[in-house]
Amino acid sequence: MSRAALLVLADGRFPAGGHAHSGGVEAAVRAGRVTAAADLAEFCRGRLHTTGLVSAALAAAAALGTDPVALDAAADARTPAPALRTAARRLGRQLMRAARATWPSPELDALARAFPKGAHQPVVLGLTARSAGLEPQDAAYCAAYESVGGPATAAVRLLGLDPFDATGVLARLAPELDRVADRAVEAAREVRDEGRLDALPAASAPLLELTAQAHAGWPVRLFAS
């Protein structure tokens, strides 16, 4: 395997559709909950330990070889808001296209056939990492980082936030990212060793779910979610 493949996959310029999504920060900005770098740090911390942890565990499990169709159902069960399910599947489909063009594999082809309109993005991400020859921990890091990197970039656009401050927020979250990735891999191993999908974390962020559903109905918005 080439560890450098992780840099390609985790690069914000990897063409998989993420740029059009704010990870809930657009709704938080509109509601006045995120106004500056300090709020952004709290928002990202909350998202990392909920959505980020769940996504990282799903990705690690897919990278370990757990049945992606079962993982997709587990992702659905952990995503109550229809708007977020739709966004996750749309992003999964977009990632699938980029993944099949960059690291083609029969496993990706099979998942694309099973979900022509897209499987949940973290599941596709894990299988992409696997196709790229990466480890479950790499997949977990990638998913965890995406869970905060997307909102930070969106906040720069939405608030005119100083980009150095936003990047500083991400850098200071690094130790927590390490812990989340470790927990995610642990859970993924438990799923594999004990055959129990419910070993996957189900940390939820009810406010993200609620505001995502409302955001989907806004007539004017900059981001798709």
Place this chain on the structure above:
Amino acid sequence: MHLDHTHSGPAAVSADAHRPDGTRRALRVGLGGPVGSGKTATVAALCRALRDELSLAVVTNDIYTREDAEFLLREAVLPPERIAAVETGACPHTAIRDDISANLEAVEDLEDEVGPLDLILVESGGDNLTATFSKGLVDAQIFVIDVAGGDDIPRKGGPGVATADLLVVNKTDLAPYVGSDLARMAADAEAQRGELPVVLQSLRQEAGVRDVADWVRGRLAAWAA
């Protein structure tokens, strides 16, 4: 990286001229240009001019609303199922150039749902003079500027003005009112573009979109040949 045509499942190679079932896909023509230059009006006029002779559909890329798609729906230039809107996350040029995944999904879904199609028009959200379409998304692109945006735009050049397959200088009827020198714009455009064609049009005058429609017919004949 190239996946061959016998590959099952959704198409993974964007510029591939064939659909997964082996049939030739629709010609894709992009329309880009600055805000307010008349892209949507040109798309509407093209739909009216071509809809009786071709099977066509439109993808719009609005920046923060669905207004362009809604304008086309309201004007009833095509049945609603032939118009799809893509959300671009505050960056219209990203969605047509750097990360084309959402637009590719939209064109493929249109072909699946209302196809077979001869032609798909992909309209960019209004952007700047450097915004051009990826060759992975469109087969040809039209750059639309207008006389009221300043008659020095052709002289300044830039990727859109200099390299688009067709340059349209729109709203020529306004030239006397805004002090724009049409002859100078045409000469500057020719100097920038060499052999590449330029059309000066006013959708308010009798000829309307005729020259652009003829150009599209020519590209379609070459595509089908």
